[in-house]
Amino acid sequence: MTTTGGPTGARIRAVRTERGFSLSALAAAAGVGKATLSELEAGRRNPTLDTLYALAGPLGVPLAALVEEGIDEVADEALTSVRLHVSTEAHRTTEVYLVRVRPGATRRSPAHARGATEQLVVLAGAGELEAEGRTVVLSPGVHHAWAADLDHAYRCTSTDELVAVDVIVTPIEPGP
Numbered sequence: 001m002t003t004t005g006g007p008t009g010a011r012i013r014a015v016r017t018e019r020g021f022s023l024s025a026l027a028a029a030a031g032v033g034k035a036t037l038s039e040l041e042a043g044r045r046n047p048t049l050d051t052l053y054a055l056a057g058p059l060g061v062p063l064a065a066l067v068e069e070g071i072d073e074v075a076d077e078a079l080t081s082v083r084l085h086v087s088t089e090a091h092r093t094t095e096v097y098l099v100r101v102r103p104g105a106t107r108r109s110p111a112h113a114r115g116a117t118e119q120l121v122v123l124a125g126a127g128e129l130e131a132e133g134r135t136v137v138l139s140p141g142v143h144h145a146w147a148a149d150l151d152h153a154y155r156c157t158s159t160d161e162l163v164a165v166d167v168i169v170t171p172i173e174p175g176p
Contacts, residue, residue, distance in 0.1 A: 118148035
């Protein structure tokens with residue numbers, strides 16, 4: 001992952017506090033160890049993309065709310081995602097990413113915040129999307145939209161990267 005622990009950890013702590021979660025409650029809701037969350041918030045550990053998504057869901061915020069300003073690329077062993085645009089309006093945040101899934105790789109994504117939707121437009125490569133209990137075959141020109149507040153996965157089935165534009169719309173809910 002290309003993010004650094006300090007500023008991102010501070011953002012996680014600020015959103016957690018704003019949303020009224022204790023450290024223990026957020027760790028349990030996200031399926032993250034309490035010690036891990038504490039180390040992230042203190043800046044002693046760098047978060048993985050999986051951890052950020054796991055935290056964003058229960059907090060009811062988009063990934064962009066947790067990633068420090070100036071970090072526009074996140075990556076793991078399966079995927080590289082470059083943030084192209086973020087806009088926040090009164091009731092929603094829209095994030096636009098260029099996503100590259102490596103050949104043979106699968107990227108499983110935990111549920112995003114309640115009410116989040118996602119749209120994928122495939123630019124190159126081939127693959128599959130598992131969402132809403134079904135598998136969608138992906139190839140250049142395919143567009144698919146789904147409820148992203150459920151677990152979903154992207155898989156590259158071609159010898160070249162699966163490249164797509166990914167648009168995530170997350171409703172902004174008031175804190176508890």
